[in-house]
Amino acid sequence: MALQAEPLLQVKDLKQYFKVNRNYTVKAVDGISFDIYPGETYGLVGESGSGKSTIGRSVIRLHDITDGAINFNGQDISGKLKSETNSMLRTKMQMIFQDPMASLNPRKNVMDIVAHGLDIQGKAGTKNERAQKVMDILERVGLSRDFAGRFPSQFSGGQRQRLGIARALIMNPDLIIADEAISALDVSIQAQIVNLMKEIQEETNIAYLFIAHDLSMVRYISDRIGVLHLGH
Ligand SMILES: Nc1ncnc2c1ncn2[C@@H]1O[C@H](COP(=O)(O)OP(=O)(O)OP(=O)(O)O)[C@@H](O)[C@H]1O
Ligand SMILES: [Mg+2]
Numbered sequence: 001m002a003l004q005a006e007p008l009l010q011v012k013d014l015k016q017y018f019k020v021n022r023n024y025t026v027k028a029v030d031g032i033s034f035d036i037y038p039g040e041t042y043g044l045v046g047e048s049g050s051g052k053s054t055i056g057r058s059v060i061r062l063h064d065i066t067d068g069a070i071n072f073n074g075q076d077i078s079g080k081l082k083s084e085t086n087s088m089l090r091t092k093m094q095m096i097f098q099d100p101m102a103s104l105n106p107r108k109n110v111m112d113i114v115a116h117g118l119d120i121q122g123k124a125g126t127k128n129e130r131a132q133k134v135m136d137i138l139e140r141v142g143l144s145r146d147f148a149g150r151f152p153s154q155f156s157g158g159q160r161q162r163l164g165i166a167r168a169l170i171m172n173p174d175l176i177i178a179d180e181a182i183s184a185l186d187v188s189i190q191a192q193i194v195n196l197m198k199e200i201q202e203e204t205n206i207a208y209l210f211i212a213h214d215l216s217m218v219r220y221i222s223d224r225i226g227v228l229h230l231g232h
Contacts, residue, residue, distance in 0.1 A: 007035035007036060007071075008037060008038045008072065008073065008174055008175060009036040009059065009072050009209075010035050010069070010070070010071040011032065011033055011059060011069075012069040013033055013068040014029055014055070014058060014059075014065060014067075014068035015027070015029060015031055015065070015068050016028050016029040016051070016063055016066050028051045029055055029058065029231045030051075030230075030231035030232055031231075031232065032051075032228070032232065036209060037207065038205055038207055039201065039206070039207060040207050041201065041210055041223050042208070042209050042222060042224055042225070043218035043219070043222030043224070043226070044056075044209060044226050045213060045218050045226070045227055046213070046227060046229055048213060050229055051230075051231045052179070053179050055211075055228070056177045056209065059072075059093075059209070060093050060095055060177055061089060065078060072093060072175070073174060077089055087121060090117070090121060091121055091123075091172070091173065092174045092175065093174070093176075094167075094169075094171055094173040094176050095176070095177045095178075095179065096164040096165055096168050096181045100157075100160035100161050100163060101152060101157075104160060104163060104167075107151075108151075109149050109150060110147050110163060111134050111148040111149065113167060114137060114163065114166050114167050115130050115134050115170070117168075118170060123171075133170060134170065135148060137166045137169055138166055140200070141162040141165050141166045141169065142162055142192075157185055157186075158186075158189035158192065158193065161181060161185060165196065165200075172204075173206060175206070175208070175209065176206060176207075177208075177211070178211060179211045180211060180212055181193070182194060182217060183212060183214065194220065198221065208221070210222060
């Protein structure tokens with residue numbers, strides 16, 4: 001990893017509170033700061049409920065943040081997003097999840113699932129270009145291009161996680177947030193997925209925010225690690 005002067009992601013004093021009822025607010029994330037540089041893997045560990053997923057979801061702006069500042073690709077993404085900023089964010093920052101089955105639409109085939117982000121952002125091109133992009137990315141993640149017509153239920157857990165990676169990667173992102181992306185997989189498959197992610201990083205200089213509760217894999221993949229305890 002070559003440390004560059006400008007961080008890709010800067011999170012400053014992020015707070016994410018959830019108001020449960022009139023008397024009770026969960027301070028899920030309570031003033032955390034970290035930077036991620038281009039090409040870097042930043043590991044985030046902590047016990048269950050410490051706020052790891054909340055940080056991931058806040059950074060990619062699935063939540064309106066309570067307080068703090070998030071800067072990504074030189075743009076402020078903390079507040080209400082302008083449409084160009086939103087489009088940059090939806091392209092350049094992608095997320096992969098613990099359970100790809102839950103996040104892959106069972107009624108859509110691989111072609112449509114993997115092309116989804118391109119379709120939404122109007123970046124798919126012609127039908128042939130779209131198919132070509134999908135098949136190139138399938139091969140990149142170690143899946144056969146013949147899989148394009150199949151459905152998620154026809155794949156193993158490891159293959160589904162490759163699909164999740166393909167779906168993120170096709171957007172050519174600068175940052176992928178991987179929230180427990182390998183936790184549900186057998187140990188041998190975990191190693192394959194982690195190695196694939198590392199290879200892709202060497203080719204593309206992509207950065208990862210790698211969230212896990214198991215320190216062993218995080219230690220193996222990460223350049224730096226943040227430890228979270230009760231939102232701090
Ligand atoms: N939308 C929400 N509304 C209310 N409370 C929430 C919400 N999302 C998360 N929380 C609470 O915030 C805290 C942090 O949750 P979070 O899911 O971020 O933890 P985590 O570190 O990812 O845990 P795990 O390792 O189990 O995935 C928990 O107490 C959780 O119940
Ligand atoms: Mg979580």
